[in-house]
Amino acid sequence: MNLRFPFGAPSWPGGVPLPPAERDLGVHYDSDWARSPLARLSRSVIQTSLTNPVVRAITSPTVRGLDRVAHLDEPAIFAANHSSHLDAPLLMAVIPQRWRDDLFVAGAADYFFDTLPKAFISALTLNAVPMERQRVSRTSARRATTLLDDGWSMLIFPEGGRSPDGWGQSHRAGAAWLAIRSNKPVIPLYVEGTGRILPKGARRVRTGKVTVNFGAPLFPPANGDARSFATAIEDSIAALADELVSDWYTSRLRAGASATPSLSGPDAPAWRRSWALTGTKSTGGANSTTKGWPWTAPR
Amino acid sequence: MTRPGFVLEVDRSTPPILTWHGEGYRLERLPPGRSRVIYPPEATEALSDPDRAIREALLNPLGDSKPLPELLSAGMRLTIAFDDISLPLPPMRRPDNRQRVIEAVLDLAAGAGVDDVVLICALALHRRMTESELRHAIGDRVYDSFAPSGRLLQHDAEDPDGLVHIGLTDAGEDVEINKRAAESDLIVYVNINLVAMDGGHKSVATGLASYRSLRHHHNVKTMRHSRSFMDPEHSELHSSNWRMGRLLAASGVNIFQIETTLNNDAFPASAAFLQKREWEWSLRDRAGFVASSKALSVMPPRSARSMFQAIKAPHALTSVHAGEVEAVHAATTRVVHRQQLVDVQGQTDIAIFGLPHICPYNVNSIMNPILVMCMGLGYLFNLYRGMPIVRKGGVAILSHPTPWAFHPVHHPSYIDFFEEVLSETTDPAVIEAKYEERFATDDWYRHLYRTSHAYHGVHPFYMWYWGAHALEHLGRVVVVGGDPKAVRRLGFSPATTLADAFEIASDVVGRDATISHFHCPPIMIADVH
Numbered sequence: 131m132n133l134r135f136p137f138g139a140p141s142w143p144g145g146v147p148l149p150p151a152e153r154d155l156g157v158h159y160d161s162d163w164a165r166s167p168l169a170r171l172s173r174s175v176i177q178t179s180l181t182n183p184v185v186r187a188i189t190s191p192t193v194r195g196l197d198r199v200a201h202l203d204e205p206a207i208f209a210a211n212h213s214s215h216l217d218a219p220l221l222m223a224v225i226p227q228r229w230r231d232d233l234f235v236a237g238a239a240d241y242f243f244d245t246l247p248k249a250f251i252s253a254l255t256l257n258a259v260p261m262e263r264q265r266v267s268r269t270s271a272r273r274a275t276t277l278l279d280d281g282w283s284m285l286i287f288p289e290g291g292r293s294p295d296g297w298g299q300s301h302r303a304g305a306a307w308l309a310i311r312s313n314k315p316v317i318p319l320y321v322e323g324t325g326r327i328l329p330k331g332a333r334r335v336r337t338g339k340v341t342v343n344f345g346a347p348l349f350p351p352a353n354g355d356a357r358s359f360a361t362a363i364e365d366s367i368a369a370l371a372d373e374l375v376s377d378w379y380t381s382r383l384r385a386g387a388s389a390t391p392s393l394s395g396p397d398a399p400a401w402r403r404s405w406a407l408t409g410t411k412s413t414g415g416a417n418s419t420t421k422g423w424p425w426t427a428p429r
Numbered sequence: 430m431t432r433p434g435f436v437l438e439v440d441r442s443t444p445p446i447l448t449w450h451g452e453g454y455r456l457e458r459l460p461p462g463r464s465r466v467i468y469p470p471e472a473t474e475a476l477s478d479p480d481r482a483i484r485e486a487l488l489n490p491l492g493d494s495k496p497l498p499e500l501l502s503a504g505m506r507l508t509i510a511f512d513d514i515s516l517p518l519p520p521m522r523r524p525d526n527r528q529r530v531i532e533a534v535l536d537l538a539a540g541a542g543v544d545d546v547v548l549i550c551a552l553a554l555h556r557r558m559t560e561s562e563l564r565h566a567i568g569d570r571v572y573d574s575f576a577p578s579g580r581l582l583q584h585d586a587e588d589p590d591g592l593v594h595i596g597l598t599d600a601g602e603d604v605e606i607n608k609r610a611a612e613s614d615l616i617v618y619v620n621i622n623l624v625a626m627d628g629g630h631k632s633v634a635t636g637l638a639s640y641r642s643l644r645h646h647h648n649v650k651t652m653r654h655s656r657s658f659m660d661p662e663h664s665e666l667h668s669s670n671w672r673m674g675r676l677l678a679a680s681g682v683n684i685f686q687i688e689t690t691l692n693n694d695a696f697p698a699s700a701a702f703l704q705k706r707e708w709e710w711s712l713r714d715r716a717g718f719v720a721s722s723k724a725l726s727v728m729p730p731r732s733a734r735s736m737f738q739a740i741k742a743p744h745a746l747t748s749v750h751a752g753e754v755e756a757v758h759a760a761t762t763r764v765v766h767r768q769q770l771v772d773v774q775g776q777t778d779i780a781i782f783g784l785p786h787i788c789p790y791n792v793n794s795i796m797n798p799i800l801v802m803c804m805g806l807g808y809l810f811n812l813y814r815g816m817p818i819v820r821k822g823g824v825a826i827l828s829h830p831t832p833w834a835f836h837p838v839h840h841p842s843y844i845d846f847f848e849e850v851l852s853e854t855t856d857p858a859v860i861e862a863k864y865e866e867r868f869a870t871d872d873w874y875r876h877l878y879r880t881s882h883a884y885h886g887v888h889p890f891y892m893w894y895w896g897a898h899a900l901e902h903l904g905r906v907v908v909v910g911g912d913p914k915a916v917r918r919l920g921f922s923p924a925t926t927l928a929d930a931f932e933i934a935s936d937v938v939g940r941d942a943t944i945s946h947f948h949c950p951p952i953m954i955a956d957v958h
Contacts, residue, residue: 136456136715140444140708143437240442264440291441397940399932 142240144264155249157239157260157270164253165234165282174231176255182223188337189216189327193224195344195370199317202347203228205283207316209305209363211298211371211393212287213325216340218256220324221285224342229283236261236274236286236304263290266304271311278312288363292330295403298368298393306360310350316363318345320370343370368393431471434771434953435706439464444707446946447718448927449783450910451796451830452733453725454703454718457781457927457946464944465777467818468706469953472692473768475745483533483749486687491760492753497534497685500615503542508613509534510551510584510637511567514558515789516621517691518950520565521744526689528568530619530749534687535571547609548575550583551618551636553643554878554885555790556839557583562793582609586639586885587875594641595680598672602645607637611682620688622761624769624812624952625659628688629758630674631667638673640869640887645669649857652897657811659954661762674754686754688761691744693768693951700740704951730832737786738793766954773818773955778942779934780819781927782809784829785950790884790892795836798915799843799851799889801829806906807895809947815957818945822904824934826927831911831919838882842874846889847918855920857897865890904937 135141142148148156163169185191199206206229210221218235225233237258243249252258259277261270278284286308288301309316323340345366351359368390372381384390395403437443445456446466459466476482487497494500501507511527514520531548538546548567550558563581564572575581584607585591593611595604610616610633618636622628635643645651646669652658654665661667677684696703700721702714710718725733748764750757788796788804796804805827810817819825835844850864865887868874874886900906906921907930913923924930934942947955 135444135707136710136718139715140710141442142708143443144440145438146708238442263442399935399940400928 139244142244144240144262155246156243157262157267159239159243159249159253159260161249161253161259164257169254173254173257177222181219181255185216185219185223188335189220189324189340190338191220191224192339192341193344194341196226198346199226199344202315202317205229205232205278205281205314206347207278207305207309207314208283208285208319209288209316209367210285210319210321211367212289212291213293213296213321213330214328215292216324216328217287217321218285220321220340221319221342222256225285232281233257233283233285234259234277236284238263238291239270241291261286261304264302266307271308274308275312278308278314284308288360293325294330295395295400296325296329297395297403300394301360301364303356303360306350306363307356310354310356310359313350315347315349317347318363318366318370319343320345320367320374322371322374341374343374345370364393365390431473434470435468436771436773437466437468437706439466446707446948447703447783448781448828448946449785449950450828451784452730452737452786453722454783455828456707456718459944459946460931463941464946466946466948467771467773467953467955468948469693469704469771469951470768472694472745472951473747475692475747476749479529479746479749480533482746483530486749486751487533487537490685490752491750492756494685494752494756497617497751498537498541500683500685501538501541501543503544505543505614506545506612507538507543507615507617508547508549508610509617509619510549510610510633511619512621512627512632512636513550513552513555514562514566514792515555516627517623517742517744518787518789518792519695519740519742520792521691522741523565524568525566526621526691526746527566527619528571529746530687530689531567531571534617534619546575546580547613548581549607549610549637550581551632552584552586553636553638554586554640554888554891556878556882556884559882584637585879586643587879592639595682596676598676600669600672602669602673603642604634604673604676605639605642606633606677606682610637615683615685617685617687620686622688622690622765625661625762625765625954626664626666628686628761629661629667629670630677630754631670632686632754633677633682633684634670634673640885642673644869647891647894649861649894649897652857652894653901655811656898657813657817659811660814678754684754685751686757687749687751688757689746690748690761690764690768692747694744695742695951696740697743730830734786734795769952769954770814770956771953773945773957776816776818776820776957777823777945778820778938779824779826779931779944780810780817781826781828781944781946782949783947784809784827790888791836791839794839795832795834796829797835797840797843797847798831798833798919799847799892801827801831801908801911802919803892803895805829805896806899806903807892809949810896810899812947812949812953813955813957817899817902818947818955818957819903821902822937824905824907824937824942825899825903826907826909826924826930826934827911827921828909828927829911831908831915833912833915839884840889841877841883842868842871842886843884843889846893851918851920855900857894857900860890860893905934907933
């Protein structure tokens, strides 16, 4: 069990360099062993016999939009919203086979790689590679681009961490920057429902229904502008979310008018943000859906 | 090698930050991306042989002063004045700096055959110290040598026969100080310079002065023009004291100044987590925090207060300078700054000040609501150089239980100030004009100050003036976790949690306000550029 500070160890602020004694952990953790043939075989066994069936049983996933990536046959960067620890294993179970076998996950260096046992488990089961939340360092960038150049695909959560309150968070530019640097397409993904099954801070998993919506691949811009590309990725994910509560055409109309509802919720006090999430739910437990979401005010 | 101060930009990986809350503390999570935490420098290195350093300082004075042995002779009148209970904070372990220095001075005086020696505790308008407090400050040897024969005195700012009017400064300020000191051949003043405000001419001109003299710089106008009073070069409080000190020197009052500095080692090893950065907390630190927090949450306030007041800091002597007042003070201030200055870039919309259990005026006492205001807006707010860490019109968030509780012996006039004055107005200028003189000249308060252990009748006014600059500067003050009635009486907004405080603050500074958390104690000075 992962105890919270002060019962558990404190997390390390991103802006503070790690002392030399701990340089083999965090972003400096060497996870190359996790891509050895033996580790890949072990991971495959674990996924097919344990994690995939369990995750599917808990989430009953519905996958939409796969047709949008059917034509794509090259390594890609999958960028998804993030609200639960279930997101990574779920996506590893639903991402098509041609990418799944050569997929690594960008894991928060300060969270998944702060102790040796956590780093080992993360690397073995998810093929996780440590990466900073705030900005991609030279070490992380070199490692990720090397893997992408070697034919691996990457799963990354551009928000940098799970949603603290159910609403999305602003995106970091890391995914866009890596895509430009490695010249790989970005496939936006929207995951709906995992936040109700296992939200941040929850100690118990509730079964429920999840939808994963695949978006059309986005190719890096010729001008190399990572900031605008990051915005395009964020907009695509928001449009995928809009599709789930309206319809494809309505979502396209809104996108065309720059009126796609924001994933980050209303700019309002904390209680109103919570109210907007929980107050509009039906009372059907984790299987329920948010009737009034997303927030209807344009960004 | 000790690490300098540090400003942490809060991100999502930042653990919750320790925030003082009176006789307790909390871990508060700050909004990432718009918050920063200002950490004090770590404790600088202590002098390896303090007694030798003191002797060397007495023999090698700064400025145009002669070595102390040359100033001592048989038949002279020698007065040794020393700082009172308000310094240092928390009180330091024995031996106190004052004991070390006074013993060294007395050794030299005895060698020179000086018989007429009197020790005076420089109280100004503070309460008289108890025997145990005096013994702790100056040591049993000194106490037992002077107290029984009546040669250990506590300054009495209301003794008509014990004061002498020296004259007026160029600015028309009365200078009236302790008669015994003024008429001595030499005053040796022994300081503990905990912050940059302490020492210099303020030692004698304030510590041994009367109300008639103090009112010229302990007033609203002076405080509003001291930005801050922790920055001597921009402090009207200091300017006034310097004018008075120079008048004293010109009038033939001889002062041999001794100033000592301490490092930032404010808490014993068992509570080391109180002065460590949260992400460096060891298992022992975390266990200490959890155990002490749980114990304090079920402990009666009186017991918690006793426990905290019993803390004796392992402060260590880091420098000692002696000689002419201004030369000594300049050297001392450099050492204080080396220990306490932290570079901070720019101001923020909100500043969070977690208030600890102690301030200069509640040692072995209760931090009543007026002292909460003084500690937050007087002391912590003013621990800056350049400009405050919070912008003009910004919000200060104080964290303290702010109980509606007063020590009836130590703070009798505070009770009436709180009930009678603050229920009418919280405007320092109106308070000063309408009420100060009546409290300052009240016979009952004067009697308690002179014969009991009470702060002077005017003292709560000074505490309020201490925060006058902050009150003028800030758009709102919010107190987290305080008694709502007491907080409202102070004119502030009560909030149950820090999140509530941010909500309240958003009315003034908006939703995306930037935040500074002032991680004090240990003491630091934010050098804001």
